[in-house]
Amino acid sequence: MQLIDTINEIPMFDSFTESEKKMFSKLEHSLLGFKKDDVIIREGDTFTSLYLLIKGTVLITKAELSIPIAKLSQGALFGEMSFLKKTSSQQRYRK
Numbered sequence: 464m465q466l467i468d469t470i471n472e473i474p475m476f477d478s479f480t481e482s483e484k485k486m487f488s489k490l491e492h493s494l495l496g497f498k499k500d501d502v503i504i505r506e507g508d509t510f511t512s513l514y515l516l517i518k519g520t521v522l523i524t525k526a527e528l529s530i531p532i533a534k535l536s537q538g539a540l541f542g543e544m545s546f547l548k549k550t551s552s553q554q555r556y557r558k
Contacts, residue, residue, distance in 0.1 A: 503521065505552070
């Protein structure tokens with residue numbers, strides 16, 4: 464499956480034109496891949512990236528809790544609060 468096919472399945476892109484979707488799909492050099500249990504963002508990290516989950520799921524946990532507090536799936540946007548406010552993350556995100 465090509466990235467453009469995945470983009471067409473994500474509701475966030477419904478208002479994009481076909482040209483905009485194609486432009487976005489050419490940003491493959493900005494894609495990151497993670498394996499199961501990889502930590503994507505650690506609680507307390509400050510970062511300058513915003514994440515869009517293209518495929519799979521991501522669990523959100525608090526460092527002191529051993530159970531997930533949320534599960535994100537395809538099309539989810541995450542890391543936006545730290546990205547926009549330039550503050551540290553209050554949760555941990557892992558594949």
